[in-house]
Amino acid sequence: MNPLLEREKGLLELERRIEDLRSASEGKRIDMSAEIASLESKYRQLLAELFGSLTPWEKVHMARHPRRPTALDYIAGFDAFDELHGDRMFRDDPAIVGGFARLGGHSIVAIGQQRGRDMKENLARNFGMSTPEGYRKGERLAQLAERFNLPLVTFVDTKGADPGILSEEHAQSEAIASSLEVFAGLKVPTLCVVIGEGGSGGALALAIADRVIMLEHSVYSVASPEGCAAILWGDASKADEAAAHLKLTAADLRGFGIADEVIPEPLGGAHRDPEGTVTRVLDRVGALLDILETYSLRELLDARYEKYRHLGSWRDAVAGSDGAT
Amino acid sequence: MNPLLEREKGLLELERRIEDLRSASEGKRIDMSAEIASLESKYRQLLAELFGSLTPWEKVHMARHPRRPTALDYIAGFDAFDELHGDRMFRDDPAIVGGFARLGGHSIVAIGQQRGRDMKENLARNFGMSTPEGYRKGERLAQLAERFNLPLVTFVDTKGADPGILSEEHAQSEAIASSLEVFAGLKVPTLCVVIGEGGSGGALALAIADRVIMLEHSVYSVASPEGCAAILWGDASKADEAAAHLKLTAADLRGFGIADEVIPEPLGGAHRDPEGTVTRVLDRVGALLDILETYSLRELLDARYEKYRHLGSWRDAVAGSDGAT
Amino acid sequence: MPMADWLRGGRNRDKVRDDAAQWVKCPSCGEVLYRPDLSANLDVCARCSHHFRMRAHDRILSLVDGDFEEIARDILPADPLAWTDKKSYPQKLADDAEKSGMDEAVLCGFGSIGGYDVALGVMDFHFRGGTMGSVVGERLTRLIEAATLRRLPCTIFTASGGARMEEGMLALMQMAKTTAAVLRLKASGEPFITVLTDPTTGGVSASFAFQADVILAERNAMIGFAGRRVIEQTIRQRLPDRFQTAEFLLERGHIDGVVERANLKPTLERILGYARAGRERRKRAELSA
Amino acid sequence: MPMADWLRGGRNRDKVRDDAAQWVKCPSCGEVLYRPDLSANLDVCARCSHHFRMRAHDRILSLVDGDFEEIARDILPADPLAWTDKKSYPQKLADDAEKSGMDEAVLCGFGSIGGYDVALGVMDFHFRGGTMGSVVGERLTRLIEAATLRRLPCTIFTASGGARMEEGMLALMQMAKTTAAVLRLKASGEPFITVLTDPTTGGVSASFAFQADVILAERNAMIGFAGRRVIEQTIRQRLPDRFQTAEFLLERGHIDGVVERANLKPTLERILGYARAGRERRKRAELSA
């Protein structure tokens, strides 16, 4: 279970008491405003204590919080959405959703990695872990954006690509590799929002974009902390340590130049104000689309190339200088 | 069983007797040349009687003859062949073979529909009936020809696309439709040889080409005669009648402008002289590649479009004239 | 062509139908339906939502805003193979024309849907089972070429038993011909949308039906390459009822969506809206270049 | 760089190996092999044909005709995350350099194979398990870009445990960087060929390894996205031995062919020959246009 749920119990208890007092004072016309104010102040204090500064590992849990808004929650915030399905060959992977959408004056194609909002949906959507069919569906929808000449917006939220037997048999490597190619060369503006967990190549498959934005408590990592700990130290329980090493927070990613900007979340996380978070994200998406539309396609493609071209860090033994980033 | 095999029994018997006489006369130095000549004359006479004029239904059997040269027999005649495999996703369909090849001065990509040369191979190759994975493999190899900027040569020999449950589940329609698109637009010279049976959309998937040549006794049909009889008359046993109706012989196809030329076969069919037939076909393929190489890509693509654009037959009620072909 | 004149073509056909019973039994739920009510409900059973096969004229009337500019209507079938079995091919054509009020298995033209100009082709299963011969191929090719020229999106409603046997290989070649035209449409940047209706099989499903950018299907439509009977004969067992239905294909990822007939027009309008937005982006880019 | 100088780099590395035992046991058949014999046989067991993991220098020497013009050799690893666990990342790098004679997990440069000029990148599992960090990504990107500029086909031998943890997201981004470069190579019309050697997984298999026009694999190489152990933990059962082998992938249609190491050079030469033929066709077309 997500450890943040335990930590939130005190908050929920306070919320309930405030709510009780409110309804009591309303119904009986007794003035309880002082008591309410006091509890509210306590609540804010507790919130700040609990969530004022999160460790990287706590951020991972925040990114995985079961009540955190998912791709479909953001998609529901669009002015219109017409879902499209399938890879045209084998399956309609429910871990990837997508379709045409409208956001203010922009008609776009949207693609999201969709985990479940409860256990049943998690099972149906394979916890947001795509099979090759899912990546091929995403690739097809990205190409559809190009065919319709519409910008592409993706929402990234996955622990990683599905590590099952069937996925290997259906060429998971090829599916991701091919998706990277399509996204790197797509002849329309592209924008990626990391809304939860950006897990490794399975996230990157939908995340090469002209602009990458991250929610404050989302994470984006070369491997899951558990996976990294298992690989390096043969001990997945050292995930907290790995999380600290991996530099996977939105602030880290902004520092590397991988994320172009970070969107703040309410204290305690996006799920404390889902509607507000969705609105804030979509407003920013709209504004960034406005900006991207001022560039020519040539400018976009050149800038996209240059952006990824310079990511990395190395020493140049001859020049004696350090490499990019 | 193929009824031609029955008919060939008398021929085989004569062949054996001629061979016996030959070895007898060689070994014992007795002159049997008169007897041999007489038998040979009888043989030629019988051959002409049996195969001098074939009905369309007999041609279908000739096209399906178990000893008729298959795609791999032609491919073996190339100066080099480097086989490539797979659709990059699911399977390496053995009903489609292909790879790089050299033929004289030409480096090419070759793709063939491969049925079995015996029951075991027939089972392994699904009697030459491709699954969607096979068409996707063919499509990939065609695109590889474009990537390497090499002409493409295909050998068509299939009863039709595989009609199984899995093929439907894996989107047989989409696989063929997509293959047609790729072949219609391929930016290299393309050449198709119908070497046996060209069955319906399953054949067409590899048969859109700048030049289509047919072996004299190959057939190419909108549906198998059995299928046509079943569809129209609910009785597959009337296949002979359907074959006569369908206009499926090489000569018919030449008449329609669908086949550009017809390569003669030895009396009695290609399998009476497989090496000679392969040589004749490949010589012609080489010569046609020489010709295709004199055109610019623009000319090729325009001509390819025009060729298929004008296939069909209709009345124009206003113009009062008949349509093309 | 003004819609009024064009409708008259429809009315002639209706007269043919007037002689038939005004009541029709739903093959799905058994409800007996009054034909005018059924027509008013887009040929959908009011009780169980069974989608009857729709006639091309009715389909077009249900979709386009005003006039429909029919093209290629003078392209009529010939008899290239001089085909005769129980009947001659020309006789089969004449009989179907009489029964269906169609002169071939497709109607093609230009109209607007919810204000969006579009090239529209509609196949009709009532004429020769919607089979594709030279006329279907030629009319659709002219439609697709005209869409390319006029820079309009193209939408085709499919309904087909496959290639038309009586035109032999010339029928098969219509797959190649339409494919070549689709390729040029796509190269021009115009979207291509198909709506697969019951049934869509064989040479039509294996060519333009599955070459579209967006592929929708009507609920419960039977869609596949090989016919159900062919497969059953091959595997010697009965297939499940859902096999090859639109819903089955959706799960398998073959199509973008399954749509109730009542939602088809608004769905198409929204997709054409996205297409127009994309075109406007292109125009802006061309202007600023 | 002249081959003689370059070999000296190799010899230094050999000295490191001199200290080790001159005998090595085949992990497949148990045969004890004399190292110089094993090297002469391209690191293939003479008894059972087991393919030992080959060092990048040896691979290049086994392929190129004469000189090898190494590029990007001055690009060396940094420590962007200031990573330390049991050891610091710089210490891990130094230790691996000492053991392997490599300064990073890939060698890149230009040479000719059977007379065909080619851009050649060779990964080496002996340095950090062939993991891809910034240097692997940067060197390969420079190679691919240079191939595009010089209009040469590009061949990459992969051997990788995936992305390098100690460089975090900067390592993951090398997948995007190399992809972008591959895309430009392809747009220029130059062929891209990969040879997957044991093992090829994770971020390397899911990027350039599977983006090639022609993908070959060495016999019995382990190739996959997820590691075998990860999958076994997920499904809680042992996988069959053949799972994720080159032969398994061939059956599944993922790769073009499986090649014995002894046949690799002639196979590559033939493919480069086809590439040259295609290039000559292009030149002729450009001349006559």
Ligand SMILES: [Zn+2]
């Ligand atoms: Zn009903």
Ligand SMILES: [Zn+2]
């Ligand atoms: Zn051994």
